[in-house]
Amino acid sequence: MKQIRLKIPSPLQQLSLHSDSTAAAKAVKYKLWCKRDDLIHPIMSGNKWRKLAHSFNTHQDIRHIISYGGGFSNHLHALGYFCHQENIQFTARIRGDYRQHPTPMITDLSNWGTQIEYLNKDAFKLAREQPKYGYKDGLLHIPEGGFNQSGLQGVSDIIKELLAQHLAFSSEPVTIVLPVATGTTLAGLAKHAPDHWFIQGIAVLKGEQYLEQNVQSLIGDAYTNWHINHAYHAGGYAKTNAELNEFLTQWDHAHCPIERIYSGKAAWGLQNLVNEQKINSKHIIYLHTGGLQGARKA
Ligand SMILES: Cc1ncc(COP(=O)(O)O)c(C=O)c1O
Numbered sequence: 001m002k003q004i005r006l007k008i009p010s011p012l013q014q015l016s017l018h019s020d021s022t023a024a025a026k027a028v029k030y031k032l033w034c035k036r037d038d039l040i041h042p043i044m045s046g047n048k049w050r051k052l053a054h055s056f057n058t059h060q061d062i063r064h065i066i067s068y069g070g071g072f073s074n075h076l077h078a079l080g081y082f083c084h085q086e087n088i089q090f091t092a093r094i095r096g097d098y099r100q101h102p103t104p105m106i107t108d109l110s111n112w113g114t115q116i117e118y119l120n121k122d123a124f125k126l127a128r129e130q131p132k133y134g135y136k137d138g139l140l141h142i143p144e145g146g147f148n149q150s151g152l153q154g155v156s157d158i159i160k161e162l163l164a165q166h167l168a169f170s171s172e173p174v175t176i177v178l179p180v181a182t183g184t185t186l187a188g189l190a191k192h193a194p195d196h197w198f199i200q201g202i203a204v205l206k207g208e209q210y211l212e213q214n215v216q217s218l219i220g221d222a223y224t225n226w227h228i229n230h231a232y233h234a235g236g237y238a239k240t241n242a243e244l245n246e247f248l249t250q251w252d253h254a255h256c257p258i259e260r261i262y263s264g265k266a267a268w269g270l271q272n273l274v275n276e277q278k279i280n281s282k283h284i285i286y287l288h289t290g291g292l293q294g295a296r297k298a
Pocket of ligand 1 (some may be wrong): 046184289
């Protein structure tokens with residue numbers, strides 16, 4: 001990788017909960033941290049870099065990448081930028097037809113020279129199910145959202161960084177809270193975390209059982225150090241509600257920028273779990289997985 005400068009290790013910041021809330025008093029027993037993976041890079045931010053890093057580092061002679069996603073996909077956006085910088089051909093297969101009204105993400109892809117293919121729902125499903133993912137003869141074919149074993153490997157670096165960043169994490173119980181969409185990031189954390197850590201996912205879409213199966217398909221069923229909470233998706237992927245919106249404004253004032261699709265739902269879940277004292281460790285790490293580009297309107 002020649003061109004892209006990354007902020008690795010990403011910063012670890014201490015957080016405090018809102019001072020006007022009774023939750024703040026209850027939260028005293030917790031120490032809250034934010035792992036700012038959103039700061040890794042303005043575009044290759046958050047778990048995008050983590051999930052793709054291993055593929056990029058393993059295959060030095062990639063000439064063409066193909067991948068899949070929706071019209072606001074952070075995954076396609078990161079890949080588009082990477083391919084542009086590294087002079088690699090990129091084909092983005094996008095669910096839906098945005099030719100009349102391209103999203104900001106699609107406009108960026110066009111500017112970066114991506115070859116865009118719009119597929120209707122059925123064609124997208126069919127194309128995605130073709131079992132030819134992986135690397136062959138210069139072509140890297142990546143599933144939607146980076147859902148594969150290579151993704152897990154890059155995620156393991158988050159654990160290594162955290163252990164190096166705070167001495168207490170190596171001996172005291174830790175819970176990592178993060179958003180879950182494909183389950184790849186959660187699976188990577190569960191697989192590589194020390195025994196005294198717990199990984200608490202917050203589902204950002206309606207996917208009870210499906211998300212758990214995704215995780216199990218990546219790491220098997222021997223791991224019992226993780227759980228996905230399904231109470232904070234606000235009705236489904238990219239859906240929102242008044243309580244979530246209210247929470248997002250408070251959080252933005254108090255902490256770091258988040259968006260409503262991933263990081264916002266995870267932070268909302270975290271706040272509620274803390275309020276209800278449902279987290280069983282002193283140290284809580286909120287993993288900021290980035291994604292702010294997806295929130296752009298124009
Ligand atoms: C910003 C952001 N956070 C979190 C996730 C969810 O991660 P995962 O698909 O690994 O569960 C995604 C989507 O992949 C994302 O774009």
